[in-house]
Amino acid sequence: MNAAQRRDALQKALYESDQPVSASSLAAQFGVSRQIIVGDVALLRAEGLPIIATPRGYLVQRRSTQNCSTIACRHSRDALLDELYTIVDTGCSVMDVTVEHPVYGQMTGNLAIASRLEADAFWHCLLENSAAPLCELTGDVHLHTIRYPSEMALTHCLEALQAKGYLLKTDPAV
Missing domain, CATH: 1.10.10.10 (Winged helix-like DNA-binding domain superfamily/Winged helix DNA-binding domain)
Structure with a gap:
């Protein structure tokens, strides 16, 4: 060949x-x-x-953006795996992580994590390579594109992330 x-x-x-x-x-x-x-x-x-x-x-990369939503999150490195578990446990998938770097601008890492097994593999890859997650570049603030099978799954996902304090809150006074 x-x-x-x-x-x-x-x-x-x-x-x-x-x-x-x-x-x-x-x-x-x-x-x-x-x-x-x-x-x-x-x-x-x-x-x-x-x-x-x-x-x-x-x-x-499948180009469909059907049933996708972007969410803003903030948490420490210690909560990263729990954040991923929280998302996939509701039936949703984490397609990517995006940060806004002060020098490089928008930086996106493709994740395609749909299960705890895939979340564990990502976590172990970070550890094995002594790599920092992208969110550490921006004070732990980051975006995720979430793919969801239904509106109900997305609602459960957002509620679970909110309950754990992972969703970035907006200040209405600002």
Whole structure:
């Protein structure tokens, strides 16, 4: 298989998967190094394919914004995993995290977390890499895009986050 054929097969594999696929597993599947896959993904992105990198691997970004909402949150690093659990326990998914950096502007990290297992994997990835969550760059203030299966699930999610003090409150006097 030549490089163009491999990229076509890689594109097909990513489009057919509804879960993130790691570069290492793709490398094993195609009999090449992880770095070759990283380069192939970069070329596919340059061609306009909506491939995103999550902590668990590559995923084709589905453009639908149906049943998505953006929420503003604030909490310490110690509450990060509980925040994710709170969201997924209501049947919702955390699609991303966005912060407004004073130098770089808006920065978004793709998460695609829909279960406690995926939340745990994200948390362990942070720990294993001694990485700071993006919210630490902005005094713990951050946004999440939440995908929800129903209005009722979103309402339960927001109520649960509010009860734990994770939703950023707006001051009506300001």
